[in-house]
Amino acid sequence: MKNDKIYYSVGALMYCPANNAKIVDKLVNNEFGDKFSLAFCLEDAIGDNHVRDAELVLIQSLKRLYTLQDDGFYMPKIFVRVRRPEQIVRLYKEFGAAAELVCGFCVPKFDQSNSKEYIKAISDVNDLSGDRIVYMMPILESHEMIDLRTRYDFLYDMKEQIDSIEAYVLNVRVGGNDLCNQFGLRRHGYETIYGVQPVASILTDILTVFSQDYVVSGPVWEYYSGSNCDVGLYDEVLADLLAGFVGKTVIHPNQIGVFNRACAVPKADYDDAIAILGWDQGASSMVAGSAKGERMNEAKVHRNWAEKIVYMAEYYGVI
Secondary structure, eight states: OOOSGGGGOOOEEEEEETTOTTHHHHHHTTTTOSSEEEEEEOSTTSOGGGHHHHHHHHHHHHHHHHHHTTSSSOOOEEEEEOSSTHHHHHHHHHTGGGGGGEEEEEETTOSTTTHHHHHHHHHHHHHHSTTSOOEEEEEEOOGGGTSHHHHHHHHHHHHHHHHTTGGGBOOEEEOHHHHHHHHTOOOOTTSOGGGSHHHHHHHHHHHHHHTTTSOEEEEEEOOOSSTTHHHHHHHHHHHHHHHTOOOEEESSTHHHHHHHHHHSBOHHHHHHHHHHHTOOTTOSOSEEEOTTSSSEEETTTTHHHHHHHHHHHHHHOBO
16 A cells, blocks of 8 residues: 555546646636646547647646746646657656646556556656656556456556556556446436446456555546536545545546545544554554444554545545
8 A cells, every 4th residue: 555645645636638728827816726636638638630739738838837836826736648658758858847847647548558658658757857756647448458358467467567667656547437438338427436337347356456556546527517416426436435446537626626525534534543553562452442432443454544544634634
């Protein structure tokens, strides 16, 4: 399990087309609140014949943000979702001094066809960045996860490759809509993805393979308005957390506050986590009742959970 709060602080990762020149003004005016991250997308959000134009807008947006960063507005963690490995080093150089604003790169459709090239690109960009880590967030959304005959080999192959640059991997992400599309399925705003059984089984397998060593982020929630959309998102985030996901891809500012409320740590959990982490290791008993006297705490069995709870509390707060 990751043992630093940075891995738990990507939070709600809001996608924005990289050619949206208005995003800088919105950030400066604090229109999105706080406790979120931002991904400038050069992949699905951009037409195939307009990628370079979007790159140029992105470069100017980052340079402008760089000059304004001391103006007192909330600066999210910034990521760039590329569509090809060769974009990573080239864009990082073109960002110039503004490259220091880029926390990392989201890598879509990470699979055997491109994984080695993406890994090399991330290693190369870290050779350029000095002491500052530029992270990679691989997105698992390949059709090879659909077929049970190839799923496990695929996941463990990807895990082995990611392990080769573990220090540069901030989160592992999943493409929920891409997976639903393979089955011709789509959840409504009052349903969670865990009711889409074929996709839920894939998500469970991803967590089984990766979540012991990496923070794995939950699938996108596509509803941002209308009846029950907030309730549906809140319920799905709670289900994400119970399953083992931390963080989520969002597509609208309306979703950020709902996500953050769902991730706030209940005080009973926080109190128990602090008690577990502060346990006298020389004590004769490693078991005790919880602070509220409602459940059993075991110092050895619940330690990983307690560490995660404290990291989550640092970022999302305690309720």
